Amino acid sequence: MHTAISMLSRIPKISLAHLPTPLEEAPRMAEKIGVSKLYIKRDDLTGLACGGNKARKLEYDFGEIVNGGYDVVITAGGIQSNHARMTAAACRKLGLDIKLVLGGPDFTLLKGNLLLDGLFGAEIRYLIDDDANDSLTVAMKKWAVELSARGRKPYIIPIGGSTGLGALGYVQAMQEIAEQFGNGNVQIIVGVGSCGTFAGSLLGTKMFMPQSRVIGISVSRTAPAIAVRTGELIREEEELLQYHSGVNAIAIECYDEYFTEYGVMTQAGKQAIDDCALLEGILLDPIYTGKVMAGLTGLVQTKRIDPAVPVIFIHTGGTPIIFSFEEDLGKSVNITKIKTGL
Ligand SMILES: Cc1ncc(COP(=O)(O)O)c(C=O)c1O
Structure with a gap:
């Protein structure tokens, strides 16, 4: 103990x-x-x-991200993901780039967490009518491959941290x-x-x-x-x-x-x-x-x-x-x- x-x-x-x-x-x-x-x-x-709650989890995730020299973070969640919004805020606080894969029903207005994701300048890929964990994870991995090919060093935080x-x-x-x-x-x-x-x-x-x-x-x-x-x-x-x-x-x-x-x-x-x-x-x-x-x-x-x-x-x-x-x-x-x- x-x-x-x-x-x-x-x-x-x-x-x-x-x-x-x-x-x-x-x-x-x-x-x-x-x-x-x-x-x-x-x-x-x-x-x-x-x-x-996600702030406490992110303290440990970002310990690894900063020590590992990653320059862009990718994470995922539903349209109103608190985890996505807080990860975006943490990235901005630490001077890192943020990419979000979100999913769920289609929408017209930016509301709640989605509006805040936008204010933090997150680049968002939105899977209309699909927020299944597997689909979001596949989209995150694909994005990480694209970013690596462009010389970036992406870190994926799994759904919900x-x-x-x-x-x-x-x-x-x-x-x-x-x-x-x-x-x-x-x-x-x-x-x-x-x-x-x-x-x-x-x-x-x-x-x-x-x-x-x-x-x-x-x-x-x-x-x-x-x-x-x-x-x-x-x-x-x-x-x-x-x-x-x-x-x-x-x-x-x-x-x-x-x-x-x-x-x-x-x-x-x-x-x-x-x-x-x-x-x-x-x-x-x-x-x-x-x-x-x-x-x-x-x-x-x-x-x-x-x-x-x-x-x-x-x-x-x-x-x-x-x-x-x-x-x-x-x-x-x-x-x-x-x-x-x-
Ligand atoms: C406000 C809030 N409460 C509770 C939870 C559940 O926490 P966990 O995903 O660690 O089970 C979440 C997760 O998204 C959350 O945003």
């Missing part, structure tokens, strides 16, 4: 995120949900143009939470997409908060698929840290009943966004954190969370996505247009 901690501190990384992020108590949401104590780990405040290396960002995040919260009995809620945040949190709690229970809530994959991918990522992290954690992929706790389709807002997610905004002044988003908060609420209602044990909700960001859902989210906005003097 001590070797793993010292290995973690020796793996090269570039400082990109505003750390440590606050761990804030959310008493009104706790009451609403029905738990004794709820804390929100504000990783929506990590920086890189509107924050999010979820590699063993990137996941170390969440091993380090658990060290940060242990310093803020102490090593008590706590239930940690993590949203799961490409699994890196979850894999890092599971390994990090083994190392720094062994009494805690980590619970994943899926926004896109089935629970069995998450167990397989998370298990692979944990093995990669363990190799980097030369540490055998004993985390068993089969025993990973993850729920996949709180999303319908990736990218589509649910009614319960919308309710969670409204509640968190009205009760705590904190923004959640329709694709990730809203669903994860709805999942936490559902797990309390179905008695799968112990209400007496404190809960830490990892706020993984996603704020710009709100600005691509203005039609759905704007329905309840109460505005009366008046004229001067009335």
Whole structure:
């Protein structure tokens, strides 16, 4: 274990995120949900143009990119990828070139993260009506070959930044939470997409908060698929840290009943966004954190969370996505247009 901690501190990384992020108590949401104590780990405040979990992963990825002398970064994701936006911001901060392969439904207006990608001057190749991981990966590899042929040195960050290396960002995040919260009995809620945040949190709690229970809530994959991918990522992290954690992929706790389709807002997610905004002044988003908060609420209602044990909700960001859902989210906005003097 001590070797793993010292290995973690020796793996090269570039400082990109505003750390440590606050761990804030959310008493009104706790009451609403029905738990004794709820804390929100504000990783929506990590920086890189509107924050999010990816900043922690990118610190390790860019450690490798800068040390390796790469001059252009290629990454990929869906139309509203937070990872793509934050990678573009990181490239500009470090003076590197950025190419994005994005995919999904066709669009007319640049909104949310896509607008920000554009402001960062990312060159974007857009696969209309296809955001399958395999198609995006093929397009990234093709672009890397083209760039290399022109004398450039491209580095591909896989979709979501979820590699063993990137996941170390969440091993380090658990060290940060242990310093803020102490090593008590706590239930940690993590949203799961490409699994890196979850894999890092599971390994990090083994190392720094062994009494805690980590619970994943899926926004896109089935629970069995998450167990397989998370298990692979944990093995990669363990190799980097030369540490055998004993985390068993089969025993990973993850729920996949709180999303319908990736990218589509649910009614319960919308309710969670409204509640968190009205009760705590904190923004959640329709694709990730809203669903994860709805999942936490559902797990309390179905008695799968112990209400007496404190809960830490990892706020993984996603704020710009709100600005691509203005039609759905704007329905309840109460505005009366008046004229001067009335
Ligand atoms: C806001 C937000 N939350 C959660 C996740 C899921 O993280 P991961 O892909 O590491 O599972 C993502 C990934 O894109 C995200 O953007």
